Amino acid sequence: MQKYDLIVIGGVAAGTKAAAKTRREKPDWKIAIITRDDDVSYAGCGLPYFIGDIIQNRGQLVVRTPETLRLVHSIDVFTRHSVLSIDREKHTVSVQNTNSNEKLEFGYRKLLLATGASAMRPPIPGIDSERIHTIRSVTDADAILAGMGSKSGRAVVVGGGFIGIEVAENLKHRGWEVTVIEMLPQILPPFDLEIALMMQKHLEKNGVRIVTGACVQSFCDKDGGVEVATSNGAFQADIVILSIGIKPNSGLGCDSGLELGCRGTIRVDACGRTSDPDIFAAGDCASTFSVTSGNEAWSPMGSTANKQARAAALTLTGTESEFPGVLGTMIVKAFGFSAARTGVNEREACESKMNAVSVTVPSDDRAHYYPGSEKIAIKLTADAETGELLGCQTYGMGAVDKPLDAIAVAITMGATVHDVAHVDFAYAPPFSTAINPVNLACYVMQNKLSGKLESIGPVEANCMIHSPDWDGLLLDPREIPEFMIGTVPGAVNIPIHEFPTRLAEVAAFKDKTVIVVCNYGKRAFEAYVRLKHHGFNRVKVLEGGTKFWPYELE
């Protein structure tokens, strides 16, 4: 029987990372990777772009081939080998070659489970149609490309999460007619509603049809395609991509009697140890922790997998190393519009009854006069008392990752908005603005926390002005042509320079709610200060202005 110092089960992100790191720590160890897949070390996150022909060569997705791992890293790689069981007492795994059906047994000193996750395929009638695909492996992508052929047609994407949106964009790039069907009332559930609506608006502008709040009831092969019956009507498709979520592949761990964690993951500590000290787990099959709450969490992300696998490899080779967990940082882009998040959003803060305040602050991503400058919005969520940063969402056509990453660091360090307000960020016109977007967002949050600014987000404002009790005023203080171009329905225009002579026209609203709306919120704040000075008591600035208003303008 072949004996290894380390056997890794699974060979995508966590598995190959753990094996490679172990090799660097222990040049003399015998290491094996066993996977049932054809490929190892591929960039699963790149698959939507492979379908969209943005990545043209299949080989570009593969980071390391089995040959490289063998020759460069001296790691034995068994592809198309399935692990049948683990004998924890004897420290052996029994394996089957899925080509020849030959059975093998290997001994291990340490075992690392990196078995990943699988796409969910709920038992919906007709789901076994060959036109319905999931997208997890390079083999899945091959099947989708084969199913699409060279012509274009109609695609239905079931699930409006991150992968669903990326797939929709890429199918559209290929000239396909695309409908996204989402069961929840909004796409991109990890975001606050207005951000999901902005992304939806942008996708629709680019020709993708989005149907939210629709439950798929059945699939039916019909006229050379599939009919997708939903609670919101039927849709015809030549191909269906299912991206409704994934579940951890914890079966092997569970069968071996390892303790399970949240959402069916294999439970591990911060070092990646399972309930058996000689067995580790990392990546999509394993649990982790939320850095903010300290609770167990599941973070099936390529980024998490690599960090968790590194900590596990260090620990199992003798250098105790912790991966403390995740903030839930995510980012997505479609047709030039990006959205990113970290920590908690406003909805989550509210659900967990945190005493939190949120504010949305638009900005240019670089000097407004520098070519390529675009608008972004930063939504901060902070503790109402201390100003400690709890979460951040950024969105828009510009560079959203930079401010988000800065805030992710700040949250990790336990910083407040007051700490971050003065951070010395890099500035020159091609890169940023003289008042950096993150500094600016923190200033506005400081104003809100201290009561110098009262503001309202678009979702709440929209609810308020459509409520039968609404007796307030929507005031647009911009210049006449801007007002004509588009304002929030129902707004009254009094340009700010006419305030001295015209505020009497709206004097009846001194004790009513007045929502002030401009392009981004800056002039609305100027107007806010003047209105307060003139005795208007309940003034609020519309956060994000007309440019980040997710509903119709008039």
Add this chain to the structure above:
Amino acid sequence: MAVKEIDARGLQCPGPIVEVFKAINALKPGDEIRIQVTDRGFLEDVKTWCRKTGNVLVSLEDGQPIKAVIRKK
């Protein structure tokens, strides 16, 4: 037909569209404005403004700067 040239390069929103608005008010029907703008928000703004006011967007060229020709209705 009179032609009014406007150089709105470097002006930030709402500068460019306010310049168009002021100029249009001083022109006669059929007269044209030729404007150069660097603020990218102008691309969408000028389209919507012309649609809403009935003035004719004769041409709109996206570049550095953006160039537009507008004819008063």
